[in-house]
Amino acid sequence: MVGDVADEQPWPRRRVTLADVAKRAGVSPALVSIVMRDAPGASPQSRERILAVAKQLGYRPDVRARSxxxxxxxxxxxxxxxxxxxxxxxxxxxxxxxxxxxxxxxLSALTTSRDEKRALASLHDFRFDALIMLGPPVAEPLLAGSVPLVVMGWHVPHPGVDIVRTSDEHGMAQAVQHLVDLGHRRITHLQGGTGLVAVSRRDAYVKAMRSHGLDGEIRIVRCDGEDQLDGQLAARELLKDKLPTGIVAFNDDIAAAAMSVLTQHGLDVPGDVSVIGFDDSAIARAFDLTSIQQIPHAMAHLALDRIIARTTETAVPDRELVLEPDLILRSTTGPARRQ
Incomplete structure (x- = not known):
């Protein structure tokens, strides 16, 4: 019984090598290398057999050795x-x-104690060809102009940086317009920290409110960060003062957390307060949350296309792609309660 469990372990106890694949397939390591590099020199039959054996053994290319x-x-x-x-x-x-x-x-993660410089240092061991940044949202990335670089989510003025992002202005305009159409005037924004993306969405919210003549109703509650704990703390701040009838949050995490706190205090969403998130992530779908939609897989493909174009010196027509998001309506928004 113990042997059966061990045999079913999804991860090998040691790294499977080219030699292991060659031995099992009954071929030379050189032929396995040709197949794994997708290079010419192997017959279709040999290629098919070697790939099947590699999959069976759980072979993974050694990225560091290859680089x-x-x-x-x-x-x-x-x-x-x-x-x-x-x-x-x-x-x-x-x-x-x-x-x-x-x-x-x-991948290299940024944490509270691990900044951009330290995160990049660990990547240098792999001699990467290009870089994609999902954070930190800085105006001047350290490697701007040094390697093909795509930032996702914010604008960078450096001409050597490609950009794939969603229009914060368009998204916030749709969110505020939707609430105004439902009769809301007291619309509060929960701002996700002080980074470039947070500031961009905050400014877009302010612009949208002013376009509807709601200058006097502008209210911003700043969160320390972008996760659910920050949303909970922001919602508790809201409870200390006159409640808005509508909330537009920096992202879905903050929106869902704020919504949970409001319901814990006996408030109805959307009866008392309508809530809108940003991203249309899995959290939005789980909470049936109205949200401004970004499409991560489409954005990822666009980023890869630009990386490949830059590394192969293919012409790129415009270094910045700005996508216009849609507002996905769900059950967390409704008519404003009577003032």
């Missing part, structure tokens, strides 16, 4: 930070897009 052996390793470094569920969905999309194109990803 040291080749000037074109097809490795993309990805910097990501603490930014809620949406970044996880972006990373999932990047993995799918990279696999389709035969590239590898190497």
């Amino acid at each position: 040291l052996a080749s000037l074109k390793a097809h490795v993309i470094g990805v910097l990501f930070g603490r930014a809620g569920r949406f970044h996880l969905e972006l990373i999932d999309g990047l993995y799918a897009a990279a696999e389709e194109r035969g590239w590898d990803l190497v």
Whole structure:
């Protein structure tokens, strides 16, 4: 019984090598290397057999060894930070897009004690060909102009940086318009920290409110960050004062957390307060939350297309792609309660 369980372990106890695959398939390691590099020199039958054996054994290419052996390793470094569920969905999309194109990803996380410089230092061991940044949202990335670089989510003025982002202005305009159409005037924004994306969405909210003549109703509650704990703390701040009838949050994490706190205090969503998130992530779908939609897998494919174009010196018509999001209506928004 113990042996059966061990045999079913999804991860090998040691790394499977080219030699292991060659021994099982009854061929030379050189032939296995040709197949794994998708290089010419193997018959269709040999290629099929070797790939089947590699899959059976759980063989994975050694990305570091390949990057040291080749000037074109097809490795993309990805910097990501603490930014809620949406970044996880972006990373999932990047993995799918990279696999389709035969590239590898190497991830490095940003934490409270690990800044951009330290995160990049760990990536240098892999000699990556290009870089995608999901964070930190800085105006001047350290490697701007040094390697093909795509930032996702914010604007960077440096001409050597490509950008794939959603229009915060368009998204916030739709959210505020929707609430105004439902009769709301007291509409509060929960701001996710002080980063460039948070400031962009805050400014877009302010602009949208002013376009409806609601200057006097502008109210911003700033969260320290972008996750659910920050949303809970922001909602408790709201409870200390006159409640708004509508809330537009920085992201779905904050919106869902705020909504939970409101319902815990006996308030009805959307009867007492309508709530809108941003991202349309899995959290929005789980909470049936009205949200401004970003499409992470589509954005990931666009980012990979630009990376490949830059590394192959293919012409790129415009370094900045700004996508216009849709507002996805669900059950957390409704007519404003009587004032």
